[in-house]
Amino acid sequence: MNRPRLAIAGLTACSGCQLTILNCEDEFPDIAARFELAYFPMAETGCEADALFDAAIVEGAVSTPADLATLFRLRGASRILVALGTCALFGGVAAMNNAISTREELLLQVYGEGEKVPESFAPAPFCNFVSIDYGITGCPPEKHEVAALLSALLAGTLPPVRHYPVCTECRSRENLCLLLEKKELCLGPIIQGGCNARCPATGIVCEGCRGPVREANVAQELELLLERGFDREEIERRMSRFRPEWNYGERR
């Protein structure tokens, strides 16, 4: 059997999405046997830079010319491009200030004036530059979603896409509702589920790390939070943590 050739790489990110693949400890020997890890610099030496791939699984936001070059190269060299994680899909934490400060200001704050400043632009998701074939959200992504993707790739297909908010799983776990009952700033209603409501299950509000659910009722969430006494600035700051652009008037 021909083993599918994979590229696994990262752009501007924390390597957490790639680590999630290595965190599949029970499945990893199987993954290594069934796929050819042709390009995976984090775990393999001697990667073929100019090879062709069946699938490229890439994490991170695009924020430098080098990121963009890597993204274009992998898009061109790969039949399927998977955006792995919230940064790749929505910009993620690197992009949180895109709407309120310029990249130049941030660079100046960190690297100082008159010194060498790295070349960098406002961090953006893949879809601003290339077409993607599949996305796995999450900061970090869930292991089972990575495993589902790899299984589907072996079968020559892609996994189904989910469209339900964090609240769906949260309610079925019978957690106390942090938004309605404890009046906390929980983003569950507008955020993509699939995490089995990890955070609310430990009593911590949903911080929105999985990005927006399709047809999110953003305006309703905003009204609920305003009614509970949170100010608009704080709400927008929280909502921008993993995705800078929200349409606060979006209503379903």
Add this chain to the structure above:
Amino acid sequence: MGSVVEINPLTRLEGHGSVKVYREGVRVERVELCLTESPRLFEALLIGKSYLEVPEIVCRICSLCSTVHKVTALLAVENALDAEVSQVTAVTRELMLNGGQLMDHALHLYCLVLPDLLGVRGVAELAAKAPELLKTGLAIKRAGNLIQEVVGGRLIHPVNICLGGLGQRVGKEKLRRLKDELEAVLPACREAFRLFRTPFPFHELPASDFLALEPVDLPLSAKLCRMTGGGSFTVRDYRDHIEESVLPHSNAKYARVLGREATVGSLARLTLGASLTGSALDIFEGVKEEIISRDIRGNSLAQAIELCQATERALGLIDRLIEMGRDGGDNLKPVPRQGRGSAACEAPRGLLIHSYAFDAAGICTWADVITPTALNQGALARDLLALARGMEGEDTAQMTTALERLIRCYDPCISCSVHVMRV
């Protein structure tokens, strides 16, 4: 005639980097270590965020070290707000750090370093050629990760540890399950040092100036940084003793500590007298002649000893949590106030410092993170030059392999290192 040998990308480590060796004939003129990770600018992104948000955002600096970043940030914010957490919180956080260390060292040793020892390309070839060894390593890693999952609520970027306390206390049943899993890998941890005792096939390097936190009994209360060859300073005053500058070829800043190039990490901790116990101590006593007062080549062995230490320590902490039962104190709710706070922890790769300032409303006005890889950068560059010079005239491929292996001794985490401090 001048020539440049480039290793790009550096592989089997976290993040993006490259090395350039500039040669004049066979003579090595200089070696450039380029940490080319995209700038992440966390210190700037945190400004304007509330004290509650800072730890949740800043742990995203790095996935491998997300637990220790979150804990250090929590400690620094609590220090600024003058809040002291309960015993149960402190013990739980320390348990998380031990789990993080176990996961991280196992990943580094068994997935990234082991291929060097067996002469294979990487983890995929390991799976084919040494499946049992890889499975052992993955089992140890899995046990560390299980602590993250069960106690922290998530493998990466833990959620259950928060400002002033815990989301949820971990129940006895879960703790007992964790204990079983850790006990199951303890024999493998005790044997790990034999594998990573294998000497490195390159000659002696300059002796290191090691830097580590002074070990203390109470969990997470270390306040003093000590350096071999004399010198110490408190975490609170770290800015007076750590000097950083920007290098033209690297996105991480270059740090000097007390005017010297510091080396941090496992070997630094063992050299400066980490409080080892149980079989970790026995192993250390047996091999210390090989690694103490020497150079960085002993770091993998030191990490292997720490695998054992982290597992045994975690087991002890779990026992304490089980004993505490429902006692050990409640969460507290820190109140915002104007102030500045700093804290330091020993991350898997070495000393990590976080420091923040807040205004009266609890909004962050200043943030600073000093990472182990930024601290190690000077010593690593120095050792790369020494190694390349020592191999003048030898085969280029052999030299690049040796240089990559040397870099792995330092176990760098490049995405951490580019979150440099402000000048």
